[in-house]
Amino acid sequence: MAETPAGTATGLPARRAAMGMIDAVLRRGQRFDALPAHGLAPSDEGLARAIAGEVFRRLPDLDALIDSATAQPLPGDAKARTVLRIALVQTLVLGTPPHAAIATALPMVEGGPKRLVHGVFGTLMRRGSLLPEVPTLPEAVRQRWGAAWGYAMLGDAARALAVPPPLDLTLRDLNEDGGVGGEDIGTGQRRLPRGHNVADLPGYAEGHWWVQNLSAAIPACLLGPGNGRTVLDLCAAPGGKTMQLAAAGWNVIAVEQHAKRAERLRENLARTKLAADIQIGDVMTWVxxxxxxxxxxxxxxxxxxxxxxxxxxxHRIGPKDIAALAGLQTRMLARAADWLAPGGRLVYATCSLEPEEGEKIVTASNLVIDPVGAHELPPGVVPAPEGWVRILPVPGRDGFFMARLRRP
Structure with missing residues (x-):
């Protein structure tokens, strides 16, 4: 993603916003995609998010470069370190000329160690420093995932991290793609290269498809055709699975706690000309x-x-977060199981790579596994011997867990 050099005055708002976003995630644990844009112009917001996103993608390697050019390591939360991360990402990833990157970096340390920032950046540029093609995973993540899945998995995960994934689309009708084309990847999906403006693609306005990663599209498929039967889609927004179920002939009751997210679900249903009964409610209190x-x-x-x-x-999820979420998932699953009609089936899914949020939840429940067959899954995805599905990440495929369950 090359960037045309801009004057210092016009370039600063995006860089300052990126610095605020990085601070919000690393120091306060806020979600990057939920951070406000602070009134930036669309072009500035796009640049700010591109800079911050690449900092998160390559943080250990950026810090290793910075530390290689300082006599004493800078504190992890030092403004100078954050500014150097931003300047280096612009030059080494986004294609900004070094003089433009440092020109917009130095004003962000006004009253601080400008000479240090300038010196470290200059040293790294003179060395011809580069970032590795495959990013380094944070050490805490390496330890956690290596213990759970074996260290061979870490190479695939690092390669998946190297670039944002391609664009996967789920078709409303298997026989009509609206002219969008792309690679057929199974489960009624097509894959396009990343970088498209989704709303400009053929078939978007007519509702022929919606954006949904291959892994995320599998859980709804495990319930099969609806034939007018009723399904509860819990925690439904933004609605990819709701639309899958509606397109498969289910009478869908979609439960969503947050009104704003439910509104997005309504918009998606309207665009795709699919129907669902949307109910605003918390799964832990809704009946x-x-x-x-x-x-x-x-x-x-x-x-x-x-x-x-x-x-x-x-960078913001750790063992305490995982344990707290696992407790909530356990309670949700137990509550939802009581709502099944005799002979009914429940699919439990999480987009998590933590066994505490997948295998351990299902194993500790009072439900019986209804094994998933290999014929129900897209190429490259196989069921585990236990009958559930654990998807480990590779480039272009998210990590996921899912299990189809029934009451004893």
Whole structure:
């Protein structure tokens, strides 16, 4: 992503916003995608998010470069370190000329160690320093995932982190793609290279498809055709799975706690000309009017499986967060299971790479696994011997866990 050099005055708002975003994630643990844009022009917001996103994607390697050029390591939360991260990402990843990157960096340390920032950046440029093609995962993440899945998995995860993933689309009708084309990747999906403006693609306005990663599209498929039966889609927004279920002939009751997210779900349903009964409610207090034939619980989770699209998760999620979310998931699953009609099935899913949010939740429940067959899954995805599905990340595929369950 090359950037045309801009004057210092016009370039500063985006850089300052990027610095604020990095601080919000690393120091306060806020979600990157939920951070406000602070009234920036669209072009400035796009640049700010590109800078901050690449800092999160390459943070250990950026810090290793910085530390190689200082006599004493800078504190992790030092403004000078953050400014250097921003300047280096612009030059080494986004294609900004070094003189433009440092010109917009130095004003951000006004009254601080400008000479240090200038000196470290200049030293690294003179050395011809580069970032590795495959990013380094944070050490805490390496230890956690290596213990859970083996260290061979870490190479695939690092390669998945290297670049944002391609664009996966789920078709409303398997026989009509609206002219969007792309690679057929199974489960009624197409894949396009990243970088498209989604709203400009053929078939978007007509509702022929919606954006949904391959892994995220599998859980709804495990419930099969609806044939007019009722399914509860819990924690439903933004609605990819709701639309899948509606397109498969289910009578969908979509439960979403947050009104703003529910509004986005309504917009997606209207665009795709699909129907669902949207109910605003917290799964832990909401009660259905009658038992359901099927339930899809895509539970709130750490989202560590979607790190390739949201690399900030690698730096703000730790063991305490995972334990707290696992407790919530356990309670949600137990509550939802009581809403199944006799013979009904429940799919539990999380976009997490933590066994505490997947395998351990299902194993500790009172539900029985309804094994998933290999024929139900897209190429490259296989069920585990236990009958559930654990998807480990590779380039272009998110990490996910899902299990189809029934009451004993």
């Amino acid at each position: 259905p009017a009658a038992p359901a034939d099927a339930i899809l619980l895509d539970a709130p989770c750490s989202a560590t499986g979607i790190f390739a699209r949201h690399p900030d998760v690698l």
